Amino acid sequence: MDLNKYLSGKTALNNYIQQVKQNGASFQTHYWGVMPKHYNNDLHKHSFFEVCYVVEGEGTYIDNNCTYSLQKNTLFISRPEVLHQIKSEKGLSLLYVAFQLIESESNESWIRIMERAKQCTEIILHDKFETETVLLWKALLIQATKRGNVLFEEILSNIAYSLIVSILQDFVADLNKSDHKNVPEQYSVLLTQAQLYINDNLSNPLKLTEVAKHLHISSRHLSRIFVSELGVSFSKYVQDERIKKATILLKKTDLSLKEISEETGFMSVHYFTRVFTSTMQTSPGRFRSLFVDRKTTTYASK
Structure with a gap:
């Protein structure tokens, strides 16, 4: 990687990416560096990472x-208030970034994460191949050389945030642990697949056995997934999704009640009306008038 190609990218990052805000975190980026030849510096310390x-x-x-x-x-981190120094006789080709969390603009979770980062013990990481963090860093520099893009700053900001989070994951070991200890990972994947299948086939009968067969698992297994992860039975989930789609169709289309009942998989208009009224505490017709008829300015469940 010839760093001379990315010197303009470094300039762009220092001009445009001085602060990164996402997901409850606000990072101040003090500087971005691309140094084709870095030799020695004096023993010093920073107030930032x-x-x-x-x-x-x-x-x-x-x-x-x-x-x-x-x-x-080699990826290495200098922690705040820790004396450090780089030495090289022949020169190092380096990428570097300096950042810190703006605590007044960040949530408590991020403040705790950065406190753990200050206490990290593994400060040097070496990998034979380029890691995800390094690939993100290179992608950021490549994007930073493309100033003509309409979404230039937004793309840079998103990649910069991902890079900082990836760096923190590298050095703060427990960030890689899942907080969802009671939910097996394979269940979440299966649940997502089941939900997608249901939503794509709401006009069909959607029996438990049919969806389980599609996922290559037993009906009992699928039933347990819905109860353990969502707290509802399979049949209740399907019915709720049918009603949810019906409300959208009532509000946004001119389809008749018969057509809506068919689109949402109800056996008849009568059955659709009965289930909808029981769930929404109002009939489909009254529900539609609330959103479509401009003269309707009040609402009462009965």
């Missing part, structure tokens, strides 16, 4: 009186 990636070359990194070797594909 600085993360470097060695594209080419060899050297050493001193952190808190400990010395580590640097080589190609």
